[in-house]
Amino acid sequence: MTRAGLNTQRVTEAGADLADEIGFTQITVSELARRLDVKVASLYSHVRNSEDLKVRIALLALEELADRAADAIAGRAGKDALIALANVYRDYARAHPGRYTAAQYRLDPQTAAAGAGPRHARMTRAILRGYDLQEPDRTHAVRLLGSVFHGYTSLEMGGGFDHSAPDSDQSWSRTLDALDALLRHWPRP
Amino acid sequence: MTRAGLNTQRVTEAGADLADEIGFTQITVSELARRLDVKVASLYSHVRNSEDLKVRIALLALEELADRAADAIAGRAGKDALIALANVYRDYARAHPGRYTAAQYRLDPQTAAAGAGPRHARMTRAILRGYDLQEPDRTHAVRLLGSVFHGYTSLEMGGGFDHSAPDSDQSWSRTLDALDALLRHWPRP
């Protein structure tokens, strides 16, 4: 009887793929075992428990997202960079809904700090180099951008903008126009 | 042996309270039964199954939120109304994290349309009466506002803005200033 050749890495990737297919919240160790054609107990050599599996999928998704974001903003500035970064999140969420949901999974502070979370914050901050904002407004703007990227994407994923005109692509595009305008004319306190 | 006197309504409310204490994702029928000091099977007279319980909690939260939002925007306009509405969401999320998470629970379109979801959209739209926006920009703005309210609140709830200066209250306040400015000077296509 030949082996499947699993290790923690592969189990995590298979978990992420499975999440994209059936939804992150539906992930169970049993379901993943079925998918990998392996007995449930076998997975417990690669993953501490069900929670550990979810955390690993979350960290994987955060890292993949950060890599794509870094690619997207390299060599761009201002509105170009803003649009490129924003689209990374939205496109990733549409292509990999399970992974994207996983990226929102609540991690304890230590784990979060050790993962790719901080890279995301730095990249959003980097976008603002193209605009004339000083601290603390820069931080406020980072938080606003994060909120819009995540908020829009997650409402859209939840079907909130389906079945109503105008279509979501247009709102997205105009939302980015609006954010760009806002960053260029950020109000004084 | 005297009865607990439960019905669907009370079970749902107890479920919502429990969600606020232990987190919406931790909700199980068993846990709720323990909380109510009742055997698990008994709850299945009041609730079809675990999913049904969660949906009911979600609908309850959406309704409570809509009621508070309606109170908040009554008799206000412009930036006042914007701030009041935004604070309803944020305050509710902080006071009732379990219910707030429940309000984000994905409902099937039929259930969603029958619940308080559409009321929320109408109220956000009502806020924009105080600003000079025509369709389709009005809809784009509704979506942007929803994204920011939900996005900011959910990142804040997830601890994303902890342990970094300036504190989240300030960013929130300045974010609302920025949104107000944006709505007053919405960019042309």
Add this chain to the structure above:
DNA sequence: ACATCTACCTAAAGGCTTTAGGCAAAAGGT
């Protein structure tokens, strides 16, 4: 060929979900 990992297995205990069938408290009519 040998020892050593290591990937996978069987077995079993415990918890959550859900259905079926029953009993007794509450509610309502006469």
Add this chain to the structure above:
DNA sequence: ACCTTTTGCCTAAAGCCTTTAGGTAGATGT
């Protein structure tokens, strides 16, 4: 008060998911 109906809660049981313990055989290196 008495009887009937309703209904709120129960016990029992089956099925699936999680997790641990202990065992076996394929891969790896000497």
